[in-house]
Structures are given as C-alpha cells and as structure tokens.
Amino acid sequence: MSRYRFQLVGLMVLVSFGSSWSLDIRAAAAHSKSPNIVMILVDDMGYGDAECYNSESKIPTPTINQLARDGMRFTDAHAAGPLCHMSRYGLLTGRYPFRTDVSRWPNHPLITSHQTTIASLLASNDYETAMVGKWHLGFEENGYDQPLPGGPVDRGFDSFFGIRASTDIPPYFYIRDNQAVSPPTDTIESRNTKGWSAIQGEFWRAGGIAPGLELQDVLPRFTDEAIHVIQRHEKKPSDQPLFLYLAYPAPHTPWLPAKQFHGKSGAGMYGEFTMMVDHMIGRVLSALEKANMADDTLVIFSSDNGPVWYEEDVARFGHDSSGGLRGMKADAWECGHRMPLIVRWPGTVPAGSVNTRLVCFTDFLATFSELVGVELSEGAGPDSISFYKTLMGQSEPDRPTLVMKSGNGSMTAREGPWKLITQLGSGGFSEPKRIKPTPGGPVGQLYNLDDDIGEIHNLYAQKPEVVARLSEELKRIEHSGSSRPVHHAKGQ
Numbered sequence: 001m002s003r004y005r006f007q008l009v010g011l012m013v014l015v016s017f018g019s020s021w022s023l024d025i026r027a028a029a030a031h032s033k034s035p036n037i038v039m040i041l042v043d044d045m046g047y048g049d050a051e052c053y054n055s056e057s058k059i060p061t062p063t064i065n066q067l068a069r070d071g072m073r074f075t076d077a078h079a080a081g082p083l084c085h086m087s088r089y090g091l092l093t094g095r096y097p098f099r100t101d102v103s104r105w106p107n108h109p110l111i112t113s114h115q116t117t118i119a120s121l122l123a124s125n126d127y128e129t130a131m132v133g134k135w136h137l138g139f140e141e142n143g144y145d146q147p148l149p150g151g152p153v154d155r156g157f158d159s160f161f162g163i164r165a166s167t168d169i170p171p172y173f174y175i176r177d178n179q180a181v182s183p184p185t186d187t188i189e190s191r192n193t194k195g196w197s198a199i200q201g202e203f204w205r206a207g208g209i210a211p212g213l214e215l216q217d218v219l220p221r222f223t224d225e226a227i228h229v230i231q232r233h234e235k236k237p238s239d240q241p242l243f244l245y246l247a248y249p250a251p252h253t254p255w256l257p258a259k260q261f262h263g264k265s266g267a268g269m270y271g272e273f274t275m276m277v278d279h280m281i282g283r284v285l286s287a288l289e290k291a292n293m294a295d296d297t298l299v300i301f302s303s304d305n306g307p308v309w310y311e312e313d314v315a316r317f318g319h320d321s322s323g324g325l326r327g328m329k330a331d332a333w334e335c336g337h338r339m340p341l342i343v344r345w346p347g348t349v350p351a352g353s354v355n356t357r358l359v360c361f362t363d364f365l366a367t368f369s370e371l372v373g374v375e376l377s378e379g380a381g382p383d384s385i386s387f388y389k390t391l392m393g394q395s396e397p398d399r400p401t402l403v404m405k406s407g408n409g410s411m412t413a414r415e416g417p418w419k420l421i422t423q424l425g426s427g428g429f430s431e432p433k434r435i436k437p438t439p440g441g442p443v444g445q446l447y448n449l450d451d452d453i454g455e456i457h458n459l460y461a462q463k464p465e466v467v468a469r470l471s472e473e474l475k476r477i478e479h480s481g482s483s484r485p486v487h488h489a490k491g492q
Helices: 002-016 018-030 062-070 084-093 118-123 215-234 268-290 311-317 361-372 464-479
Strands: 036-042 072-078 128-134 159-163 186-188 207-209 242-247 297-303 338-344 353-355 402-405 411-415 418-421 445-448
Touching (some): 062 297, 062 338, 084 118, 118 242, 118 361, 128 215, 159 215, 215 242, 268 297, 418 464
Parallel strands (some): 036 297, 128 242
Antiparallel strands (some): 186 207, 297 338, 418 445
C-alpha cells in the first residue's frame, strides 16, 4: 500500500489546485512508487570546502553547488561520530556508535547479523540495494583468499564492490560481494609528501596490495562501478527502485588528483583532489540523467567527518576547510562532526532551500522507514529520529538530545543551542587534545552555538543548571538502549 501513497497525495493536490492539474499529474505519476535513492558519502571533506557552504572557499565545487541549488542544504547536520568507522556505523544502523566496540573493525564486523540497516530496510521494501566504495565496518577475516563474511552483502546489500577501509590503510585490494577480486599478495612501501604533515598529502602506509592495483585509480574506478550499477538498473524490466550507497574514499589521504586538476585549486593538492571528487559526483549525476532516472531519484550528499586541515594550512592557503568551525577530524569540537548535507528530490524536496534543523546520520533509517510507509521494528534504529517531514518542507518538532563520542573518548551532548563536552580540550586530533582541569575551574565545556559557533566562550561555570540538565540526559541516553521516543517503536 505504501507504494501508492504519493498517488493519493497527487490526487489531493489536484482537487485543491485544479488550475495546475498538468504539473500535479506529472508529480503524482513520478511519485506513484518509492523513489530511487542515491546516497553519496565522501570522506574527510570539511564543512567549509564546498562553495555553497563557504563563499570564500578556494576549491571550485560546481557539482555540489548545483545540488544545493536543486535541493535542500542543511546547516546543522552531524555525523554519528567524528571518525570514519563511527560515522558509517551510525549511518547504516541508526544506532550511536558508542553503543558498540568500534575498535573491532580491523578483524570483525561491527554490524551484527540481526541489526536492521538502511540497506536491509529498503531491501525488505522491494528495493534493489547496491554498495560501491569504502566499507570500513569490518569483515570476519580468515585470510584474504577466503570469503569475507559480515560485510555489505550480509547486511542488506544485494551487491558490493569496494575496499575494506581507507586507501591509506593496508592491505589494499578490491572486494566483489564477499570475495577479494585479487588477494593482496604484493607489497607497497609507505609514502609521505614533503611540506605537509605526516598524515596529509600522498600519505599511505606500507603493507600488502593486490597485484596491479594503483591507488590513484580507486576513485575513478568506483565512479565507473556506480555508473555501471545505474546503467544495469535502467535495463531491468521491472519498476523496482534502486538504492545505491556510493562511499567514496576521498578526499581522504592519499591526495592523488588527476593531472587535469593540477594547479586548478587555491588549496593545494587537497583542493585539487576535492575538485576531482566533485567531478566524479558529476559523472554519477549525469548517468542518472542519461538513464532518465534523475526526476525519480532522491540524491543525498554528505561527508563522513571533518577534514585533516591545520591552522597553518589555513594561513598558508587562505582556505578554511572548517568553514569557521573549531577543530578538525576526530574532535568533539564542531568541525569534527558537523557535515555538509544536501538532499535533492525534484518536485518534492524544495529546491534552493536551506534548513537549520538539527539532524544526525543515525536519522536516515527512520527517515527511509517513513518514506516507504513502514514502521521500524522494536529495537531497530534505537537512536534514529525521522526528518522526512522536514524534507517535504513541513515543520516538525526539534530533534531530541544528540549524543556522540569523540576520537579519544570524551562525550558530547547537544540540545537546542547548548553543547556539552565532558572534558577540556579537543577530544580528538587538535591540540590541546586534553587539558587537566585547574583547582576550582571547569571540568568540561559548554557552548551556546547560536551565539558562539566557533566554541570560544566556555560557559560551563556560568550555566550550572544547563550543565546539570545535559549531564543527566547524557547519562540517561548512555545507559539506556535507545534515545528514540517510545511512540516511534512498533508495538510500544
């Protein structure tokens, strides 16, 4: 029944606005079934890299800018955590990553077989589900000449082509479904780039690599694979919708821009590689157009966490990858987890709109559930709050308290404009990472982000009542199995 929900909406609009009947008939026809969904997640791209988020950006991003003109741009969207594996776990499961041991990812799957994911939810509602790109959520590893259980095809995806983690974390090899295309039997030496920090530039670690694999080919290869998924879907005789999760491992290190982008950015090789990412996204969107799928496709663009971009980089290039936020990747400060998020769905999501609602990556599971017209089962997406009505241009209640863990273990609670961090320091990569409290001084941080987006003025000592309230709510959410309101869960 949920597939015909949009037809009913279209007919209601016809009754109310008969003069625009031709437009409404087209809209009703376009949305008579659930839309295709293409979710594009880039890696380590800052809030201030895209020009549509930062007018002073030194990086041309025409594709992302056009997405913003055609869709809804969120200004207060957050990853589920400020590191790659944390972020992806929350995105796929609707569960805060502090609720599991994310350190297990190198050898074991983080997502259990009984957990609902955005892929398994959509697959159970008639979607073809495909993933291309960086997994970084673990496999049950028993040698790379053996099958790799616990990955995408065991967690809701019909197909997978990608890599186990980042292109600076060995071993380096492609995986098709649950098997290495070619095991990493060769070795590669580590690389660094003069003039950049130890974890910037053409940085990768030494280790195993599949014969013939070139790291600079990974980004375009994934684009080709994503286009192939779209083309293959176009040729299918059924009207089954497609869910494509394209997880690019860029502009994460190693920064390996193609020659056509050299010298084109004002932010050095990082900017050039980000331009290449923008170009690759453009190729995927063009494939949707060529397949006549663009009007029926919900496109989602975001980044998994903040950038590796230091204050000396800002001074050297005049480019602020943080877009005025404090910190960088892994931090509890805003740059670690506040992400660009753009959603385009022609004729449904208001074009050219900007939304200030607080959202989290964990919220996509509940949002997709509402989109297809089903309720989440009990226990699924325990930290997922739908923002479907927001996408439709409607108002809905503010999101409840958002909680996350930083790279070194400090906890953060966000409620309205208030943000509590349970320790002093960045909690991640930025210095100072951790500051010992002085006698009688504050032991944590409290900021009013409406007045202080740069997190400069610590109000921890001045607002004890806010600290107490957020601390209590943080403790409740940490020790409960769910932060989702009871009425969202089926049967409750």
